[in-house]
Amino acid sequence: MISFEYPLNERIRSLLRLEDLYAKMLHFSRSDGALEHHVALLTLFEILEVAGRAELKVDLMQELERQRQTLMGFRNNPEISEQALSGALYEIEQASSSLQAMAGKIGQYLRENDWLMAIRSRAAIPGGVCQFDLPSYHYWLKRDANARRHDLDTWMAPMLPIHEGLSIVLRLLRGSGHAEPLVSKGGCYQHTMSGRAAQMVRVVVEPGVAAVPEISANKYALNIRFLTPDTHGRARATERDLRFELTFCSL
Template identity: 30%
Template sequence: MGNYIILNNQMDNEIIYEHPMNERIRGLLRLEHLYAIIRYHLKNNGDSDYITVLATLLEISELLLRSDIKNEIIKELKRQSDVLNTLKNSEEIDEDRLSMAKNLINEQLSHIQNPLYQPADVFKNNEFIKIFSQRMNIPAGTCNFDLPRLHHWLNESEQKKKEEIRNWSSDLNPINHATYILLDNIRKSSSPINQNAASGFYHQQIESNASCQLIRIKIHSESPFYPDISGIKNRFTVRFMEVDTLTSKQVQTKGNIDFELHCCTF
């Protein structure tokens, strides 16, 4: 698996909340989330960790099979490549960094747009994985008496299990790498703006000549509030919520909340 995705967005004393502004970014964030789960559990060696890794690889496979996300990744790689091409004559651009960024994108494009590349084929066509997938649809279906082959595999050496997982998921690596590159470029594209949500509410209209792919909001990690973000192409709304201690229901806070806003577009 790739070494790119972190499990959560908590950094130092801040928590980052994100909201995709279109379906393409929504799909990328879902992939990133699933790869993060895999990366986390591969650091551990418990039976439940390996079962979670297999189950999550199945989720990634289903996501790729049921959606057009592969083509959306190709489109976004091409779009970002075009953006980089427009910057090549700018005096303020570091040519070495620009060339490196273009090479990273072109490398992933060469893999993913190859007509022979069908991500998740290796994993989904494995007999053991097919059996595991069927049992996953049954509550507690992975008990050792229901699936002795899984029980046998879980008792193999850590080295063998991780090597087999690498082999089974090898054709998913280009998707993983492309997801990281695309989201990393988008996240780094904006400058932070300090904003205030009066009575816990903030609304922003996006100008017609501008665009936004991803909303990011940073607040202090000890804040009792969290942002509930909703948005479409040209506007978004943020409501800061808290949990009512009496009813356990979420309610919009009546206080004024300072936060850091990023409207990201590459």
């Protein structure tokens, strides 16, 4: 199954972007290759850009506290596993403590590193990090893989509490809805919101179905139009009926 997620507010949009960036950074940083470590560092710069919003840490802490209070209400509920509940509460409390321990502006320690900021500035120029532009960076890329990875871990570590917090919030968000099997007539589907509050929708299609949902939404309606993907040109609207699953997610 292929899942397509569509955020319905800017806060969830930012969290989904950060989730994607963190996944890429952690993936490439675990490798041994110089090019992979180069991508990991550039992705860290992207995270710095997206996470630079002053209210991001506060938003995450407030949402985690709200979820903690909600879970506390399930204490002594015979239908809820106390072990699972305690584990979830512990995870939330650890993430909140790590976020609370983040001092100052997010990523300020990176901004104060002139060497890293020189790389970040040159990376914005196509081909700007060639060896003749940044010989010291070229030297770093030629170092032992373990030495490079140690540096990357040092630079990434202070940013990881953001990843821990958003991972919990998005996991709870994804688990909040129930998938409904539907059929799009002629490749189109419309749902009247009728005051329904949602922060994200998920559209799931079979992997063998050549269809990509184009989603638009406002407070009145959700519209989905399925397109036939074309990697050599412009996607075309499909006119056939398609089965899919739709989930409204809200915390």
